[in-house]
Each structure stands twice: as structure tokens, then as C-alpha cells.
Amino acid sequence: MTTTATALTPAQLRALDADATVVIDVRAPGEFAAGHVPGAVNVPLDEFATLIPELRTAAERRELVLVCAAGLRSENARSQLAEAGVAARSLTGGTDGWRAAGLPVETERTTGRTPWAMDRQVRFTAGSLVLLGLVIGLFTPYGLILSAGIAAGLVYSGISNTCGMAVLLGKLPFNRPRPETLDTARKELAK
Numbered sequence: 554m555t556t557t558a559t560a561l562t563p564a565q566l567r568a569l570d571a572d573a574t575v576v577i578d579v580r581a582p583g584e585f586a587a588g589h590v591p592g593a594v595n596v597p598l599d600e601f602a603t604l605i606p607e608l609r610t611a612a613e614r615r616e617l618v619l620v621c622a623a624g625l626r627s628e629n630a631r632s633q634l635a636e637a638g639v640a641a642r643s644l645t646g647g648t649d650g651w652r653a654a655g656l657p658v659e660t661e662r663t664t665g666r667t668p669w670a671m672d673r674q675v676r677f678t679a680g681s682l683v684l685l686g687l688v689i690g691l692f693t694p695y696g697l698i699l700s701a702g703i704a705a706g707l708v709y710s711g712i713s714n715t716c717g718m719a720v721l722l723g724k725l726p727f728n729r730p731r732p733e734t735l736d737t738a739r740k741e742l743a744k
Contacts, residue, residue, distance in 0.1 A: 563654040588658035617641035
């Protein structure tokens with residue numbers, strides 16, 4: 554499919570023909586389970602490169618629309634596809650924008666606890682490390698280096714619009730997709 558614009562608003566996505574479009578959600582499985590655009594297929598960004606051949610084949614038959622929480626990860630995925638010569642669009646504002654537009658989301662029943670959204674995991678981890686550094690700093694000045702390092706990382710994250718901590722947290726077992734997640738994605742992309 555050939556498209557000129559690389560981004561869609563929630564209203565534009567909703568107006569697309571569902572049979573001619575496949576929505577790919579690039580968030581971690583726990584984030585996806587907590588709420589996603591109806592009919593979306595979960596292909597976590599960490600596993601995205603492994604499914605580019607399947608995504609290329611799907612893009613020959615249907616329009617690909619990439620979604621994440623707010624738009625950063627889906628734009629990263631869209632850039633990866635563009636480098637591979639595959640046309641795709643991303644949802645402006647991600648699922649946050651979709652919800653803000655008053656549109657419904659699907660949730661999945663999970664067993665056990667659902668992992669927190671990645672931004673919440675990053676805030677919790679960064680805050681915990683800063684606090685730990687301050688406590689250690691009461692006994693040795695080296696603890697303050699930890700707090701300063703995390704603060705510097707957060708500043709860099711804001712300036713560069715990237716998040717190294719999210720990349721690291723994404724590698725934890727509870728943020729990794731189950732093998733059946735990718736099998737399901739392959740089946741959906743083959744339709």
C-alpha cells in the first residue's frame with residue numbers, strides 16, 4: 554500500500570476499512586493486555602525486527618498502522634519499516650490519544666498480575682534509584698553519584714526523546730512476550 558501521510562488521528566484510524574488495515578501495537582505485552590485499539594495485533598518493539606518479513610508481506614495486502622502508548626515507539630517502528638522499504642503509518646498520540654478521543658479499547662484477560670505500563674515502570678525505577686542514592690549519600694558521598702547519574706539520564710531522555718531505562722526494563726522477563734504472542738502475530742499478519 555502506498556500512503557503519503559505517515560500519521561493518522563484516532564478519528565482517521567477509526568474511519569479506515571478494518572478489512573484493509575492491520576493495526577500493530579508495539580508496546581510490551583502487559584501494556585497491550587491492559588488496553589489496546591480494538592483488533593490490534595501485539596508485536597513488541599523489542600521483537601519488531603524479527604517480524605519485518607511478515608510485516609512486509611502484510612503491507613502488500615493491507616495498510617499497516619503502528620500504535621504504542623503515546624507515539625514515540627510506534628514512530629520508531631515506522632522508521633524501521635521505512636528503512637526496510639515497507640510503508641506504514643502511526644497513530645498520533647497512540648492509545649492515550651485514542652482513549653482521549655473517547656474511543657473504546659479492548660483488554661485481555663491475564664493470569665497473574667499484569668505488568669505496569671512502561672512509563673510507570675521507568676518512573677518507579679528512577680525514583681527508587683534516586684531515593685536509594687540519597688540514603689546511601691547519608692553515609693558516603695558515592696551514593697549521591699547514583700542519584701546524579703539517574704538525574705542526568707532523565708535529562709538526556711527528555712532532550713533526546715529516548716529512554717535507555719525503558720529499553721533495559723523491556724528486557725526483564727515479565728516485559729518479554731510469550732512465544733505464543735509472536736505466533737499469534739504471525740498468523741494475523743498472514744491473513
